[in-house]
Amino acid sequence: MGRGVLLTSNLPQLQNLIKRDPASYKEEFLQQWNHYNSIRQIFRFNPDEQAQHFRELVSFISQVAQCYPKETAEFPSHLSTLLLESYGSLSPDTRKTLVQNLVMLRNKNVITSIELLKSLFPLLSKTTSSSLRSYIRKTILSDIRTANLRSKNHKLNRAVQALLFGMVEQGLDGETIGNKAKQHTNVTPSADRTTNTGESAMWAVILTKELWRKGIWSDAKSVAIVALGCLHPVVKVQNASIHFFLGSDDEKEDSDDEKEELPDVGALRHRREINKKTRSGDKKLQKQLKSVSKKRISLKEPSQPNFPALQLLHDPQTFSEKLYDNMNICDKKLSLDHKILIMQLLSRVMGAHKSCVLGFYTYVMKYLAYHQLRVPAILAALAQSVHELTPPDVLVPVIRKLAHEFVHPGVGSEVIAAGINAIREVCRRQPWAMEDDLLGDLVEYRKSKDKPVTAAARGLLQLYREVNPSMLKRRERGKEASIGMAAGSQALPFGHSATPAMDVEGLTLLEDHLNALRDEGEESDEEAGWDNWNVDSDSESESESEGWMDVQSDGDLDISDSEDEKDPESKNKMDTTGGEDAVDVNRQSTLVTTKILTPADFALLNELRLQAATKAVEAGGGPKAKRKLAELEANAKHAQSGAAQDAVISEDLILGPRKKAKADYAERIASIEKGREGREKYGSLKGKKNKEAPSSSTNREKARNKPIMMIMRSGAVRGKKKASLREKQQKLRAHINRAKKSYH
Incomplete structure (x- = not known):
């Protein structure tokens, strides 16, 4: 009897004993489990009654749930249902306890990541606590990152992406909420807050952007989620999605609890002047000033578009048309800044994918005026x-x-x-x-x-x-x-293209290099040339489709390597045609027909072309060789930066x-203060100022402050009065020479 009473009243002690020997204390656990079920039924109707005891029981069962998996099979669903269905009636402490215990169950492998994320995603838009929202967000990101740490967890990624798609699609059929003149819509009290304000879609976009930025997700499905957010009727969702493609993430849109403002430099210096003067205080001030200057420089740096995401867009023509339709239909509801954002994204997509939205040029003509803002x-x-x-x-x-x-x-x-x-x-x-x-x-x-x-x-x-x-x-x-x-060269008409290339430029250089390696006894590995160039696939069915496929044909197939067998005269067509279309086939390399070029081979080919162009310039190749070298260097730099084809x-x-605009008073003062940073205080080192040992003023300083009556009878003043014209001229000339020397 004493043991049962002690264990019932002391849950931490019972928890420790159960973890050591689950089988011996199963009856005590079942007693607490039955007590939990009765308290849970009461808690559903009256959450304020016995809330503290309910939280203790939930924490206890979460700690020992892995010891009794059959008895606690429905326990995670109890917590999830209570959070999702009765979140508004729960106290903040109860909400936090339930979320923490769900995460604990995931860490103990009682539930899977998908079950945990299905419970946490809806809470992001429901909670009003910044600390709990930050905890949920970090938990989601860390769980997905851990699952994809060693290899891509395609099953989890597809399930999470499906959840995010559903969160974005919730309010797609709603009316567009504009941001011009701070318009607000009338929301009925019974309406769902997350659907009307787009909170769920906003969090879906934020999480997708964060996973992309950390390199966890880099596939077309994650890009499709953000692309769907660009077409959402809520403007703040559009804004966050558009910034993802433009490469300028707006931190104010991403998270309200992570805002960071730059400290006031003037206030820091003023506080340093009135506080006690210490060396540690000076070092701390200098460190703060350096951090502020670095942050200001980073904010001024121009943003680069997210070219990989733009290239992974699915059906860019349809996406461009929908973007233009939303901008054109909601023209009076949207502010000018937001319309310019849509224009920038639309223009990037049109330029990158060569898509045509002809109505855009008619639309933009009304903004082509010199007095137009931005x-x-x-x-x-x-x-x-x-x-x-x-x-x-x-x-x-x-x-x-x-x-x-x-x-x-x-x-x-x-x-x-x-x-x-x-x-x-x-x-x-x-x-x-x-x-x-x-x-x-x-x-x-x-x-x-x-x-x-x-x-x-x-x-x-x-x-x-x-x-x-x-x-x-x-x-x-x-x-x-x-x-x-x-010479007869003319510009190509619209829609025409130049003659297709008949050979890879500089391929003979690669052939000579491979022959030299072969002569030295080194053989190139074909499979090694594809290392780090393969793209991970999200489809599991690709592994099933490996190998050969049997193709049945109803009739005979006429297979030939060249059409020259059908028309023998076509072999000499290239030699007989004159002008620029004539090609010397004897100079073409045999690598095209004997070797499959890997990405590593193309990288080596670019290096060989660059080396050959450098040698041609050093040998005195003239302006043409210099232009060729400059072009190759620009292409190499362009490829390393990962920029798009069009700048x-x-x-x-x-x-x-x-011309540089004339600075106003505030800008001049700021420039002066910037020039004084890290410099000793301005002042003369003569006399008592800034000297290691204190001393009195000099005789020259004393002479400046003497009364006029004391120096009127001095030799210096009387000598000036009696000086001749020649002496005055010599003194003036010496003064001019000294001024010229000091000026230069």
Whole structure:
């Protein structure tokens, strides 16, 4: 009797004994389990009654659940159901206890990760406690990261991605909630808060972005979740999703509990002046100032678009059309900043995937005015959306509107330069959008007295000298363009492409290198060339499809390696055709037909081409060899940076070089304070100032402060009065020479 009473009243002691010998204390555990069931029934109807005792029982059973798996099989579902169905009526301590015990059950492998995450995901949008929300978020991320630590857990990833898809799809059919003039919708009291405000979708996007940023997820399904968030009717969900593709994560949207503001530098220095002067305080202040300056520099750094995510978009044409439809339909509900975000994402997708949304150019024309707010960003988005497959007839009105609004004598030089730069970037991607007479007028601005306008007009002139010199006047074409036109070279019309390559450039260099290795006795490993280049697949069915497949055919198949067998005369067609289409087949390498080139082979080929170009320049190859070397170095740098094929157009590229604006008083003071950082306090080292040993003032300092009546009869003053003209001239000349020396 004494033992039973002691164990019933002391749950930690019973927990310790059960972990040591579960079989001996099974009856005591069943007694506590029955007591838990009775308390749970009471707790469901009255959560405030015996809440503390209920939390103790839940913690006790969670600790020993792995010892009695059959008896506690339904215990995790009890906790999950209580959290999901009665979350609003539970006290904060009870909520935290239930969540912590669910996580404990997962750590003890009583429940799986999928069961835990199904319970935690809905709580993110329901909880109002920042500490509990942060705990749930970290638990979700750490659990998924641990599951994918050694190898990709495709089963868990697919299940979690399905949950996130469901969270984003909850409010897709709702009405768009705009952010113009802080509009609010009337939400009925019985409506679901998470559905109307998009909290569930917001958390789904946040978690997907975090898993992508940490490198846990890098597949197309995670990109599809965020792409679906770009089409969500709630603006804050759109904003967070769009920032993922643009590469500029907005931390204010991601988490409210992780906001971090920069400290006030003036307040830190003022506090240091009034506090006690110590060396440790000075070091602490300097450390804080350095951290603030680093954070400011990081905030000013331009963001780079998320090119891998853009390349993994599924059906980019449909995605672009839906983005444009949402922006066009909700034009009056959305603010200008949000519409510019959509324009930037739409233009990146159109430029990266060569998709065409012709209505976008009609829509953007109403924003093409020099007095429009944030017009450089709009011009950059416009130029980014153009590519070689964009129809020129759609861009002709846009070019006319730009020239009419930005390039005329009634505006400033900065406006003219921005307009010409925007026209140049559009025409760089689609040269046939320009008209001959308009091009002649724009090129004349190269004679302007303003440097930004001159640079912009010269850039446009140089562009058309390269892409289509026939549109320029004869005196404006330049030497190289005129020689090329005389030789018969012409720009390709819209929709035409150059002759496809017949061979890989520089492949003979790779063949010679492999032959040299073979002569030295070194053999290249074919399989090693594919190391670290394979892409993990999310599909489990790919392993089943390995091997050969039997293909049945109803008739005979005519298989031949070349069409030359059908037409013997076609062998000599390439030799008989003249002009630029003629190819010397004897120079083609045999590696194309004898070896499968691996990614490592292509990387080696690029290095060999770069080495050959460097040797050609050193041997005096001339300007052509230097241009070839510069092109190869630029391509290598471009490949290492992982940038997209087309460079991102920034606002600075549209504005062009411009004069530095005159700083105001606050900027001048800030510049002065910045220059004084890390420098000793300004002052003379003479006399008592800044000396190791204190001393009195010098005789020269004392002479400056003497009364005038004491020095009127001095020899120095009387000598000045009696000095001759010659002496005065010599003294003035010496003063001028000393001033010149100090100035230089």
